[in-house]
Amino acid sequence: MNICKIFIDRPVTTIILTLALVIFGFFAYLALPISALPNVDFPTIVVTANLPGADPETMATSVATPIEKQLSTIAGLNSMNSMSYAGETQITLQFSLDRNIDAAAQDVQSALLAVTRHLPSGMPDPPTIKKVNPADAPVLYLALTANNLPLTTVDNYAENFIAPRLSMIEGVAQVNVYGAQQYAVRINLNPSALTNRGLSIDSVANAIQNLSVNQPTGILQSSGYYRLIKVDAQLSTAKQFGNAIIATQNGAPVRLKDLGIVRNSVANDQAATWYNNKRAIVLAVQRQPGANTVSMVKSILQVLPTLTTDLPGGANLQVVYNNAQFIEDSIKDVQFTLLFAALLVVGIIFLFLNNISSTFIAVLSLPVSIIATFGFMYLFGFNLDNLSLMGLVLAVGFVIDDAVVVLENIMRHVESGMDRLSASLVGSKEIGFTVVAMTLSLVAVFIPVFFMGGIIGRLFYEFAAVVAIAILISGIVSLTLVPMLCSRLISYKSLVREHKQSSFERIFNDCKVFYEQSLRWSLNHGRFVLVIALILFIITIVFFDIVPKGFIPSQDIGLVFGTVEAPEGITFKDFVKEQQMVAAIIAKNPAVDGVISSVGQGAGGVNSNNTGTLVLRLKPLGQRKLSSDEVVQQVQQQVQKIPGLNVFLISPPAIRTGSKSSNSNYQFVLQSTNWQVLQNSAKKLQTALASIKGVQNIDSDLELSNPELKLHVLRDRAAALGITPADIELALYSAYGQRQVASIMTGSGDYDVVLAIDPKYQHSVKDIDAISLRSSSGLLVPLSAVVTEKEGVGPLVINHYGQLPAITLSFNLSPGYSLGKITNQVTTLAKNTLPANVTGSFAGDAQTFQQSMTSLPLLLLSTILVIYMVLAILYEHFIHPITILTALPFAAFGALLALLVFNQELDIFSFIGLIMLVGLTKKNGIIMIDFAIEARREKNLSAKEAIAEACSIRFRPIMMTTMSAIVASLPIALGLGAGGDTRQALGIAVVGGLVFSQLITLYVTPVFYLAMDRLSSKLAKSK
Structure with missing residues (x-):
C-alpha cells in the first residue's frame, strides 16, 4: 500500500492540512514565553534562625544542630549545609529534582514546629523559611538613591512602596532588598x-x-451600642x-x-550599599518559574515612570542591570542564526537541484516543519529559549533531508522519461520505507534523553523534544506534501535543460566519477580500508581521554559577581574605607559601566562583619574589547595588590546547580567528627592545592582568627x-x-x-x-x-555539611585549563593528603560535573543501543543495523578533533552534539544499505554490485543531506552574537563530525557491508 497516493490524489486536502499546521504554529509562536534557558528548578529551601548576641559556636550547637537533626528526616533531601555566624544561622536544604517544592516547604515547616521547644528561649522570632532556586538569578537590578533624604526614608519607599508594587506584576516571584536601612x-x-x-x-x-x-483591650458594651477601647x-x-x-x-x-x-x-547600622559610590538601596527582581522574562521586565519598565513620579523630591530610581535585554538579544541572535541557516540550506539545495520548482518543493518542507513545531511547543508548555531555538537551528539541516530524499528519487524517474504523476507514485513508494526508517531512527536518538534524570535531563528535555517534533513533522511532510507537489510542479524538460546548463552539475559529476573509481578500489582492498578504520577507532578512544572536559561554559551576560574578604575583627568603619577603595579601582576599568558595592552582608545574605559583595555591570559587548572572563582576570590583577584584602571575582555560568555558597566557582568539602583534625587537614590541603597548575583564587571558609x-x-x-x-x-x-x-x-x-x-x-x-x-x-x-x-x-563562622562539621575549599580555573583535568588532580591530591578520618568530596557545580561525566557516556551508549534496536525492528535483521552504524566512530573522531583544533572543551553542550551526530551520520548508511538491499532483491545483483550501484545512485542525496546539515550548523559553530560563546562548542562538534564522517563513511560503510555479507554467507554455509 502506498500511503503517499492518498495525498497525491487529494491536493486540496493536503494543502489545507498543511496550512492549518502553519497557522497554528504561527499564532503559538506569538504566545510562547521567552526565557534564557528551559525551566530548571532545583527545589531548595533556606531556613534562617536569629539569636542576637550569640557567638558562632552557640549558634552552631544550640540552634543549627537541633534543627538539622529534625530536618534530616524529611524525604527527598539531597543535601543540607549550614552556616552559623554571630547571632544568625542559615541552613540550606536541596531536594531531589522530582520533589515538589511546596510539599517540601510544608514538611520543613512541620519539622521546625516540632523542634521549637529544643531551641533557645531568647530567640526573638521562630526560624523562617524561604523557597529559592540556585539556577534562577535576579533578572533585574534597580538602585534607589537620594541626595537630600535620610536613608530610612529611602528604605521605606523601597520596601513598602516599590517592592510591593513590583511584586504584584505578573511573573515576579520576589523582590529582594539589599542595603536595607529600616x-x-x-x-x-x-x-x-x-x-x-x-x-x-x-x-x-x-x-x-x-x-x-x-x-x-476589649470592647465596652451597652444596650444600644458598643465602643472599642x-x-x-x-x-x-x-x-x-x-x-x-x-x-x-x-x-x-x-x-x-x-x-x-x-x-x-x-x-x-553595620551594613551599607553603594551604587557608583553613592549610598543606595538596591532591589533585585526574580522571576517565577515558567514566566516570560522579557514580558515581565517590560511590564516593570512600563511601571517605573509612575513609581518615579511618586517618589519624594531628590530620590532617583534607575535600572542597574537588565538581564531581559541580554535574553532578548540572545533570542534575536538565535532567530537570525535560524534564518541564516535556512538560507544556507536553500542555497545548497538549489546548487544540487539547479531547478527552481524542485528547490521550492524541497525547501517548502523547511518552514512548514519549523513553524508547525512552535505549535507543539505551545501545547507542551515549552519556552522559546536559547536551547529550544538552537535545536531548531540544528533541525534545519536535517528536517529537509526526508524531503530531499523523496524529491531526488522522484526526479530520477522523471529524468528517465516517466510522467510526473507516475514518477511521484513510484518514487514515493520506493523511498517510503527509507524515509520512515530515517525519521524513526533519528527520533530514537532522543528517547534516552527523555528518560534521563538530573540536570542534563532537565536542561535538554525541551531541546530533545523540539528536535524530535520537527523531525516527525518533516517526515510526515515529505510523505504527503512533497509527493503531491512533485506530481503537479516537476517538469522533465526543465530538469534536463537546467542540469545540462549547470556548471555545478559538471563539477558534481566529475566528483561522482572520482568517487565511483575510488569506491571500486576500496571494495577491492577491503582489508586495508578496515585496518584504517580500526586505527581511527582506536585514535577516537584516545581522543575521548585527552580532549579537555568541561561542564557548563560561562556566559558573557555583562555581569560579574565579587566578594571582598577583610581581616577578621575589622571595624565597620575601616572596612567601609577598604571596600570603597576596591570599588573605586574597579570603576576605573574601561570595560566596567557600574558597580554595586555592599558591606556587612556575606554569602547567601547572612550578615558578616568582614565580608563585602560586588556586582559589576559591564558595558555592552560592542563597546568593550574584553569578554567577561577576561575582565575578571584583568580586574583580579588590579585589586589583588591591596594589602590585607582578598578579592574574588567570577563570571557566572549559564546555569548554577549548587546551593552552597562560596567565593569561587568550584567547591571541595571536607568533613570529620574531629574538629581539630579537620582544621589541620583543611589547611594542609589548601596549601597543597596551590601546587596544582591551573588552580587560582583558592579560598577556605575556615575563619578562626x-x-x-x-x-x-x-x-x-x-x-x-x-x-x-x-x-x-x-x-x-x-x-x-x-x-x-x-x-x-x-x-x-x-x-x-x-x-x-x-x-x-x-x-x-x-x-x-x-x-x-x-x-x-x-x-x-x-x-x-x-x-x-x-x-x-x-571562629567567625561554623559550617556543617550533612550534619557534620565541614570546611569548604573553593577555587577557580585559570584560563586554558579544563575542569575535568583539575578535578582529577584535586581528587588524587586529597587521597594522598587527607587522613582516614577526614572525607572529601566535590560540591555544587564540580559535583554535578563529575556526575555528568559518568552519566553522559551511558547516555551515548544507550542512544546507540536504542537506534540499533529500532533499525533491527525496521529491517528485521541483526547485521544491517551494525553496518548502518559504522559511521559513528568516525563522526566522533571528527567532532573530538575539531574540539581539540579550536581549543574547545567537551562540555554538556558539545556532548549533546555527539549524540545528535549518532542520528545524523546514520542517515547515509540507511540511504546506501536500504537501496542495496532493494537492488539485490529486485535485480538479483551480488552484494558488491548492489552496494556499488547504491552508492553511485544515492551519491547525490547523500551529499545534499550532509551538506545541508553542515551549513545549518556553521552559524552555531561561529559563536556569533549574544550567548554565542555558550553554544559554539556544540556547533563545532557537529560540523567536525559531519565533515569527517562524510569523507570516511562513503568508503567504510560499503566495505563493511561486504564484510558482513561474507560473514553471513559463511555462517549460513556452516549450518
Whole structure:
C-alpha cells in the first residue's frame, strides 16, 4: 500500500492540512514565553534562625544542630549545609529534582514546629523559611538613591512602596532588598549614668518593654451600642522614648534620655550599599518559574515612570542591570542564526537541484516543519529559549533531508522519461520505507534523553523534544506534501535543460566519477580500508581521554559577581574605607559601566562583619574589547595588590546547580567528627592545592582568627551574691547584643527599638567592667566582681555539611585549563593528603560535573543501543543495523578533533552534539544499505554490485543531506552574537563530525557491508 497516493490524489486536502499546521504554529509562536534557558528548578529551601548576641559556636550547637537533626528526616533531601555566624544561622536544604517544592516547604515547616521547644528561649522570632532556586538569578537590578533624604526614608519607599508594587506584576516571584536601612529607634546607654542612678541595664530593658506596648483591650458594651477601647500605650518616636520615665530617684523622675542618647536610626547600622559610590538601596527582581522574562521586565519598565513620579523630591530610581535585554538579544541572535541557516540550506539545495520548482518543493518542507513545531511547543508548555531555538537551528539541516530524499528519487524517474504523476507514485513508494526508517531512527536518538534524570535531563528535555517534533513533522511532510507537489510542479524538460546548463552539475559529476573509481578500489582492498578504520577507532578512544572536559561554559551576560574578604575583627568603619577603595579601582576599568558595592552582608545574605559583595555591570559587548572572563582576570590583577584584602571575582555560568555558597566557582568539602583534625587537614590541603597548575583564587571558609573576649564566671562568688550565669549573659546581651526591647507597630510595618551601650564606651576590655548587675540584696555589683576576662580568638563562622562539621575549599580555573583535568588532580591530591578520618568530596557545580561525566557516556551508549534496536525492528535483521552504524566512530573522531583544533572543551553542550551526530551520520548508511538491499532483491545483483550501484545512485542525496546539515550548523559553530560563546562548542562538534564522517563513511560503510555479507554467507554455509 502506498500511503503517499492518498495525498497525491487529494491536493486540496493536503494543502489545507498543511496550512492549518502553519497557522497554528504561527499564532503559538506569538504566545510562547521567552526565557534564557528551559525551566530548571532545583527545589531548595533556606531556613534562617536569629539569636542576637550569640557567638558562632552557640549558634552552631544550640540552634543549627537541633534543627538539622529534625530536618534530616524529611524525604527527598539531597543535601543540607549550614552556616552559623554571630547571632544568625542559615541552613540550606536541596531536594531531589522530582520533589515538589511546596510539599517540601510544608514538611520543613512541620519539622521546625516540632523542634521549637529544643531551641533557645531568647530567640526573638521562630526560624523562617524561604523557597529559592540556585539556577534562577535576579533578572533585574534597580538602585534607589537620594541626595537630600535620610536613608530610612529611602528604605521605606523601597520596601513598602516599590517592592510591593513590583511584586504584584505578573511573573515576579520576589523582590529582594539589599542595603536595607529600616527605621529603628536606638537607645545608646551611658554605663556611668546607669551606675550613678543605681540602675542596671536589665532593669532599663524591662522598663522599656513595659513602657511601649500595643495589646488588645476589649470592647465596652451597652444596650444600644458598643465602643472599642483603645489605649495610647505605644511610643513611636525617639523623642517620645527619650522623655519616657524609667524610674524615680528621691522623688525625681529619671527619664531615658538622662541615661544616654535616644535617636532615630536604623535597625542594622553595620551594613551599607553603594551604587557608583553613592549610598543606595538596591532591589533585585526574580522571576517565577515558567514566566516570560522579557514580558515581565517590560511590564516593570512600563511601571517605573509612575513609581518615579511618586517618589519624594531628590530620590532617583534607575535600572542597574537588565538581564531581559541580554535574553532578548540572545533570542534575536538565535532567530537570525535560524534564518541564516535556512538560507544556507536553500542555497545548497538549489546548487544540487539547479531547478527552481524542485528547490521550492524541497525547501517548502523547511518552514512548514519549523513553524508547525512552535505549535507543539505551545501545547507542551515549552519556552522559546536559547536551547529550544538552537535545536531548531540544528533541525534545519536535517528536517529537509526526508524531503530531499523523496524529491531526488522522484526526479530520477522523471529524468528517465516517466510522467510526473507516475514518477511521484513510484518514487514515493520506493523511498517510503527509507524515509520512515530515517525519521524513526533519528527520533530514537532522543528517547534516552527523555528518560534521563538530573540536570542534563532537565536542561535538554525541551531541546530533545523540539528536535524530535520537527523531525516527525518533516517526515510526515515529505510523505504527503512533497509527493503531491512533485506530481503537479516537476517538469522533465526543465530538469534536463537546467542540469545540462549547470556548471555545478559538471563539477558534481566529475566528483561522482572520482568517487565511483575510488569506491571500486576500496571494495577491492577491503582489508586495508578496515585496518584504517580500526586505527581511527582506536585514535577516537584516545581522543575521548585527552580532549579537555568541561561542564557548563560561562556566559558573557555583562555581569560579574565579587566578594571582598577583610581581616577578621575589622571595624565597620575601616572596612567601609577598604571596600570603597576596591570599588573605586574597579570603576576605573574601561570595560566596567557600574558597580554595586555592599558591606556587612556575606554569602547567601547572612550578615558578616568582614565580608563585602560586588556586582559589576559591564558595558555592552560592542563597546568593550574584553569578554567577561577576561575582565575578571584583568580586574583580579588590579585589586589583588591591596594589602590585607582578598578579592574574588567570577563570571557566572549559564546555569548554577549548587546551593552552597562560596567565593569561587568550584567547591571541595571536607568533613570529620574531629574538629581539630579537620582544621589541620583543611589547611594542609589548601596549601597543597596551590601546587596544582591551573588552580587560582583558592579560598577556605575556615575563619578562626576572629578576636574574642572570653569571660569565665566565678560561680561561687556569683552564687553568694545571688547572680546566675543567665543574669550575666542577659546583661551582656542587653549591653552589646543589639537587643530588641520593643517594637513600633504602624500601618506600613513593624520597626525595632534597639538597646545597647553607647559605641564610645565599647573601645576596650576595661569598658566591659562598667557593666553592673543587681544582686539578690538589691545592690549593684560590677561585672568584674563575678567574671574574669581573657582575650583570644575564635571562629567567625561554623559550617556543617550533612550534619557534620565541614570546611569548604573553593577555587577557580585559570584560563586554558579544563575542569575535568583539575578535578582529577584535586581528587588524587586529597587521597594522598587527607587522613582516614577526614572525607572529601566535590560540591555544587564540580559535583554535578563529575556526575555528568559518568552519566553522559551511558547516555551515548544507550542512544546507540536504542537506534540499533529500532533499525533491527525496521529491517528485521541483526547485521544491517551494525553496518548502518559504522559511521559513528568516525563522526566522533571528527567532532573530538575539531574540539581539540579550536581549543574547545567537551562540555554538556558539545556532548549533546555527539549524540545528535549518532542520528545524523546514520542517515547515509540507511540511504546506501536500504537501496542495496532493494537492488539485490529486485535485480538479483551480488552484494558488491548492489552496494556499488547504491552508492553511485544515492551519491547525490547523500551529499545534499550532509551538506545541508553542515551549513545549518556553521552559524552555531561561529559563536556569533549574544550567548554565542555558550553554544559554539556544540556547533563545532557537529560540523567536525559531519565533515569527517562524510569523507570516511562513503568508503567504510560499503566495505563493511561486504564484510558482513561474507560473514553471513559463511555462517549460513556452516549450518
